Each structure stands twice: as C-alpha cells, then as structure tokens.
Amino acid sequence: MADLLRFATAGSVDDGKSTLIGRLLFDSKSVFQDQLAAVERTSADRGDDYTNLALLTDGLRAEREQGITIDVAYRYFSTPVRSFIVADTPGHVQYTRNMVTGASTADLALVLVDARKGVVEQTRRHASLSALLRVPHLVLAVNKMDLVAYDQAVFDSVVTDFRAFAAQLDLPDVTAIPIAALQGDNVVHRSEHMPWYDGLALLEHLEQVHVSREDAQQRPARFPVQYVIRPMSTERPDYRGYAGTLSSGTLRVGDEIVVLPSGRRTTVEAIDTFDASLPQAVTGQAVTVRLAEELDVSRGDMIVAAGAEPTVTSSFDATVCWMSDTPLRPGQRVLVKHTTRTVKAQIQSLHDRLDVTQLEGEPAETLRLNDIGRVTVRTAQPLAVDAYVDDRTTGAFIVLDEATGTTLGAGMVAA
C-alpha cells in the first residue's frame, strides 16, 4: 500500500532548486514527453545552453518571462514505494509568506545550498522557518558539488557550519546529502563521483522517512466538528452525526469524550462512513461521529479525549507571520479562524519582531509583510487550543481581514 509524503523545497533560483525538482520528476519518469518537448522548445527559444528543467515548475507567464518563481507551485511524482507532493516555494519574491505556506503541511523541508557559497543568510532563514513550522524532517542538499570537484572537504565544511547554526533550533531530524542536480548525482541514483559519501541518494531518503501523521497519531484525540449531518429522511428521521476530520489521536466507539467549549461529557456511540461503520477512526480520517447523548454540538465545537483536553481560552500568546501589505497594528481587530471556528479577535499587543536569521527578538511597533513576531491575541469567544509545538492542527490559526476577507497572517499558539 503506497504512502504519501509532502515536502517543501526552499532555496533561490541560483541554488538550483527548480532544476533539482525538474531532475526528480525527470529521473523518476514523472515528466511526460509533451511537457519535456515544451520545455526544450522554450529553452532553445531563450538560447539556454542546456534544457532548463526549471521551466517545468515555473508555470505562469510572468514567471517564465522574468525567470523567477512567484508563487508556490505543487508538483506530483511517485515511485513504487511512495507518492510525493512537492510544494515548490520561491526564493526571493514574497519569500517568507510562501515558505511558511509550503511548510505548513510538509512532512519534510528540503533546503538547498550552493556548495561554493555555503550557508548563507537565506539558508538560516529556511532552517528557522522549518523549525518554527515544526516540519519534522529537514534535508540539507548541498548542491553543485560538480563545481567544487566533488570535494568531500567542501561538503563537510558546509555541513559543520549548518549544524552549528541548527543546534540553536529545535530541528528534530537533519540529514545532509551532497548532490549535483544538473547532472543528477545523488538525486535518484547514488553518484560515482562521490565514493566518500556512504549515505542514501535524495530520493531513497525521501522514500523512507516517516510521515508526520504518524506523530499526530500518538497524541490525544482531537475532532473539530465541521458540519452536522441530519438527513431528516423517512429511513433515518432522528439521525444526527458530527462530520469532521480526526486531526490527531485515535477515536474509538465507547470512548469517553468532552465537547468543547461547553465541557459536556458523553461517549462515542458510533463512527460512520459511507463505506461502513468503524470501530475506531485514526488520525487523518474524515468520518461522522454519533454521540450517546443528545448534546448541543455544532460547527466550531471540538470533540476531544476526556482527561487529555486542550486549553479553552479567550486569550493566548502566539507567533504570527504577517502576510499582508497593510502592516499589523497592535490593538487591531481581526477575525481568527482556528480549526472549524471563526471568531472576532483583537491583536492585543505585539511583544517583539523575530529576526529569523539570528533567532533574536527585537522591539517592534508593527509587523510588515513577511515579518514574524510574537503577539497576544484576545478572542470574542473561547477557543480550544493546544500549543503548536504539540499539535500542528489545534495549535494553528489564520488571521483574516473582516472587511476585505483577505488572509492577513498565520499564527502558531505558544506553549
């Protein structure tokens, strides 16, 4: 049974990120002849010396014209072992906003560095954001090894620098791989040019790391209610089920649960799906839960394991990434969407702005586009929150502008 891994790539155009993705797609035979023919045609028209595989991922006209990636692009490829979803995030324009977006759902972050340049400011920013978004795995791909004569000393020195910086971050798992994306060394197949490297090729590594759903599975049950199902049919006049996705843990028939924020307790009577009624639901499953007692439960409520409940609160500290051209003002009124609940809220205070390359807070009056800072949020109705470090679903929220409807920022609840 094939599994699914989501990973986000980060790096600038110059680091060869799009080339690497193009190479993964090409070498895993996920690029089709007509796509390749189109890329070859465009490359030739532009006078490139070689087929520019970056053109496979830069889909918009403006991206091709300017030779840059503007927006997150999603790419798909599979091997007999696994299917992969790649969130390809741009290097310079709107960098933080796009990287945070791509990393939010990623099981793994793939950070590219140019072997000739080593760890630069952008590498530190990638690593910090991966840590902030709690991406469980990080791969440091040291690219362009061909341009440093496949020299082990160069690779070792880049890795030493990176690990020195990463030690200050809470990065669970870091793997470094020397590659040459243009030629394909250590991308899909192990390279003959680097006999000193005895680790896995990049794709082999991607095929065997564990997916983050398995971590969430170890946590207590969290089931945000999306929608109440009431067929009101003659066959099922009294059916009342709560539809949602189990965001962590396991939920079994008979389990004692608490409905938040009301705090009422009951047990799980049934777990229904179109295909069958289940004895239990696992993390990531979309199901419909029926409860033993008739309680007042509606969209925005959360069904959780009794005895291991999240905090129900109207005020919490959080780290936010600002994604709007209009700067954040302390005191600003906004909407907060947390799991399936959207509430009026206020950014009560801004504590500091984070320099993500130094990991230091500095005093700030405002957060501008692509800034990250620590705030206190006050909400009009209570939310059932976990710390983001514990739960990437019940610890996450987005900030919306009530008037325009735009997404202003993304937040992670502090521990």
Place this chain on the structure above:
Amino acid sequence: MTELLTGLSQLDVLEAESIHVMREVAAEFERPALLFSGGKDSIVMLRLAEKAFWPARIPFPLVHVDTGHNFDEVLAFRDKRVEELNARLVVAKVQDDIDAGRVVEIPGGLRNPLQTTTLLRAIEEGRYDAVFGGARRDEEKARAKERFFSFRDSFGQWDPKNQRPELWNLYNGRHNKGEHIRVFPLSNWTELDIWRYIAREGIEVPSIYFAHEREVFERDGMLLGVTPYSLPTSQEIVGTRVVRYRTVGDASCTGAVESPARNPDEVIDEVASTRITERGATRADDRTSEAAMEDRKKEGYF
C-alpha cells in the same frame, strides 16, 4: 502495536482531504454548486460528495455547462447518475449564449473557449457563491498554481499573481456579494490516482473511457472521432481503430488514443507507463500557446 499506525494509504489520505474540503464549503457557504460534466474527474468528485454527506443527500445542485457537442454515452451516464442520487441538475447551454448573441461561434466550431461565458452566466443566475470544479494541479502548469479555495472577483476573473496564501487545512472562503470562490477538492490527485480510485471503489464511468472500435481520422497529430461536430475534410483519411478517450470534453476538440484497455485495471497499467500527459494527448484547445490555459483561467474558465 499495529493499532498505533494510521495505516492510511495515499488514496485514503487524498479522499479524506477532499471530503474535508467539501464539508468546509457546505458549512461556510450559502449557495454552493458542483460542476458535473460526466467526465472521470467530476464523477470521482461526485462520489466524494456522496461520501462527505452520507447518509444525507448531497446538499447542493450539480451544474453541467453543455457545449452541445456531446458524446451520447456521456449524457446518458450523466442523467443516470443524477437519478440514482436524487440530485438536482442545472444544465447551462452554450447554444443559448450563441442564440442570444452573447458569444459568436468560432470558425471551425470549437466551443470550449465559449464555455466561460456560459459558466459565468450560470454562476450569476444561480447566485452560486462556491463552485466545485474537478481540476487537478497535475493537469497543467497554470493549474499547478491553483489554491483549493480560489477567489474570483465579480467578473469571475482569477488573478494568479495575487492569490490568498493557503496554510494547513484552514481555507479562507470570505468574499463579498457578487464574488465567488472556485473550489478544487481534487487539487492533489493525479490522473493515476483518479483511475486507481475508480478501480478501488468500483465506480462506473462512461463506456468511451474504455477500448472500443470507432471511425476516426487524424488531425494535428490527434485522433478525432467522426461526429456531427468533427467531420473530416476531403484530405483526411477515415479509418476504424480501437481507441479510448483519456479525457471527455467537447466532442469537436477531444481526441481519442489508440488503446486496448477495456477496464480500469488495464487503464491504470496504460496510464502508469504512458509518456504523454492527458491534455497534451487529447486537447486541441491547450495547444494554442504555452499560456493557453492560464489565459483562459484568468477570464473565468474552469
């Protein structure tokens, strides 16, 4: 402890993600609608909607944008499915827009570009605030940039350079009156996933997706069936070949591929080993230029 492993396959994960998206829409929007063409992607989307709301009925209507250039098998299939589900079907006809003078028939009879006007009219008449489409990001490079929830202004336009960031599974469906959101629950599915799901679930699809004998002729490197909407010129040679359709769209511009695949499993084997994308193989409308799809999408196309 095996019970601690989630044991969800890639198809289970994709299915759950799509169902989650559909339930978000049903909960947050007042007047959603689902675009249903009778093609394989919209058939899978319809099955996912059935699953998302079971045992209740699907809580929104189906909308078919009908170019008038249909395959009979597909129309019959559409009507059968609608009846089985006791669903509500709204048919928006391109012919009505031609008759009313809102669009002008293109020489050669290609009607795909005309669909945008009809689609936007249907959305306006139905006052739909969310419209489910079966587009997938793997289909085409402009679609690779799409969101699950894709904002459309009051002219139905898409602005690819100014899209809302989409994080975690928190979708932003806020919009003002007259604007709407296109929703793509199948964003993360590939063509192969669609066929594997059809096989796994035993989902019925129109017979033209499987190998059959058909009178065809070659045009621009594609095999077109002989229909009232796609007639060969005197130079084009007609012959009977064993073909199937990889995509089902307007009969005048959808090509067939030579194939012996008679059932979903054989199609999976074929798709897994093919080296040409489905749109590249079978869609004349995508061949006009490198950014043909991006340009059509900006104007409000599917």
